[in-house]
Amino acid sequence: MRFSPDTITAKAGEPLVITFKNSGVIPHDLITEGGEKNVKLVNVGGGKQQSGTFLAGKPGEYRFVCIQPGHKEAGMVGTIVVK
Ligand SMILES: [Cu+2]
Numbered sequence: 001m002r003f004s005p006d007t008i009t010a011k012a013g014e015p016l017v018i019t020f021k022n023s024g025v026i027p028h029d030l031i032t033e034g035g036e037k038n039v040k041l042v043n044v045g046g047g048k049q050q051s052g053t054f055l056a057g058k059p060g061e062y063r064f065v066c067i068q069p070g071h072k073e074a075g076m077v078g079t080i081v082v083k
Contacts, residue, residue, distance in 0.1 A: 003077070005078070009080070017052070018064075019049055019050075027043045029066045029071075034056070035080075039052030062079070
């Protein structure tokens with residue numbers, strides 16, 4: 001289980017709409033960390049999609065994860081590169 005793509009880019013100070021499509025069967029999440037505005041999509045079911053807006057004011061690398069038990073540890077982690 002992993003995010004595809006697992007690296008996305010954004011511009012500092014500009015909102016980025018992230019659409020998360022779960023092409024699997026079991027529920028997954030997409031939670032961003034460290035931004036001024038974070039995406040919090042929880043329990044997105046198999047075959048479903050949801051969107052949220054991420055915004056970071058400063059350049060850097062911000063992580064996004066799935067918080068279903070064991071998923072992050074299994075590699076469901078991605079990076080937003082803010083330039
Ligand atoms: Cu997951």
